[in-house]
Amino acid sequence: MRIELLLKGAYERLNFVSETAQLDAQLLLAHVLDVSTSYFYTWPEKQVSDDNIRVFDDLLSRREQGEPVAYLLGHQAFWSLELEVSPCTLIPRADTERLVEVALQVLEQTDQTPTTRILDLGTGTGAVALSLAAELPHSTVIGVDLIDGAVELAGRNATRNRIRNATFLQSSWFDALQEQAPFEVIVSNPPYIDPDDKHLSQGDVRFEPKSALIADNHGLADIEHIVATAPDFLAPQGYLIFEHGYDQAAAVREYLTTRGFTKVASFQDLGGNDRVTMGQWTQV
Known part of the structure; x- marks a missing residue:
């Protein structure tokens, strides 16, 4: 599936549980693909493998249950630092x-x-x-x-x-x-x-x-x-x-x-x- 379609579906899923649905989805997919979120604007037509789609879907399901994005990613920015969270x-x-x-x-x-x-x-x-x-x-x-x-x-x-x-x-x-x-x-x-x-x-x-x-x-x-x-x-x-x-x-x-x-x-x-x-x- 192409990145743009995968993200569109993710926005729709998270829109009911998060005020930052678009950002949440982008951060989670960037985490799965090990890229920055700017990658999605440059390469929206890139295909995502089935394995990565499954991992992304699991993260989306956890986010739908309310689990914080920071816990799903394992880190959070604060001040000038990048911090591990738990x-x-x-x-x-x-x-x-x-x-x-x-x-x-x-x-x-x-x-x-x-x-x-x-x-x-x-x-x-x-x-x-x-x-x-x-x-x-x-x-x-x-x-x-x-x-x-x-x-x-x-x-x-x-x-x-x-x-x-x-x-x-x-x-x-x-x-x-x-x-x-x-x-x-x-x-x-x-x-x-x-x-x-x-x-x-x-x-x-x-x-x-x-x-x-x-x-x-x-x-x-x-x-x-x-x-x-x-x-x-x-x-x-x-x-x-x-x-x-x-x-x-x-x-x-x-x-x-x-x-x-x-x-x-x-x-x-x-x-x-x-x-x-x-x-x-x-x-x-």
């Missing part, structure tokens, strides 16, 4: 790049030295930690995750992207970090979805680990814990920076202010939603 942790999303941007803005305003230390709590694929490490090659970045598989995955992503100033440890938040402190900046994209949120049963998130998505107290329990504990691990004048839900910024600002943080502020994502909040620890 069902043991979340798929990096574009909104989280805002967390990287805010952290870089903060670090640009501070006196960076070769001893600048950055901590990423709940690192997952290592997306945030590795993006910061790539942009700040003279810093030391540590990422921690509760899940051993995520720690191993983040380490593979460091190797994949040739990043040498980031290391990854297994830890439940700060538990294994007593000897690593202090840090000039602590960043985190923690679980922040309410366990009763109806969206957990919809779309791609059905296939992602709930432990990386949900938190008690309407999604705020882990953020509360990090805010309460972070000052013990921050350097003087250090910053704590979170990603959070679109409707949680006011609560996160209140937690930070009550704990004694200053310069508390929130930042919007590309959709105009408050997505990242930070505070500076100025107490001695």
Whole structure:
């Protein structure tokens, strides 16, 4: 079958389950054929072998069931990196790049030295930690995750992207970090979805680990814990920076202010939603 006809049928199949049906189909077929998606515009009349059609059909069937494209491909682009992904942790999303941007803005305003230390709590694929490490090659970045598989995955992503100033440890938040402190900046994209949120049963998130998505107290329990504990691990004048839900910024600002943080502020994502909040620890 010709590429153009194969893709046309794939668009029609995925149109009912994905808002990006055309892109999904192209990415999956490019993966099967080991080509770039631009190949399809240059060679639409090329024939696809029966074996490749069978593999493509299997991937389409899995996508029709809602399985994320990133899991089907085994990788996902984030910032300037190409990251291996796995069902043991979340798929990096574009909104989280805002967390990287805010952290870089903060670090640009501070006196960076070769001893600048950055901590990423709940690192997952290592997306945030590795993006910061790539942009700040003279810093030391540590990422921690509760899940051993995520720690191993983040380490593979460091190797994949040739990043040498980031290391990854297994830890439940700060538990294994007593000897690593202090840090000039602590960043985190923690679980922040309410366990009763109806969206957990919809779309791609059905296939992602709930432990990386949900938190008690309407999604705020882990953020509360990090805010309460972070000052013990921050350097003087250090910053704590979170990603959070679109409707949680006011609560996160209140937690930070009550704990004694200053310069508390929130930042919007590309959709105009408050997505990242930070505070500076100025107490001695």
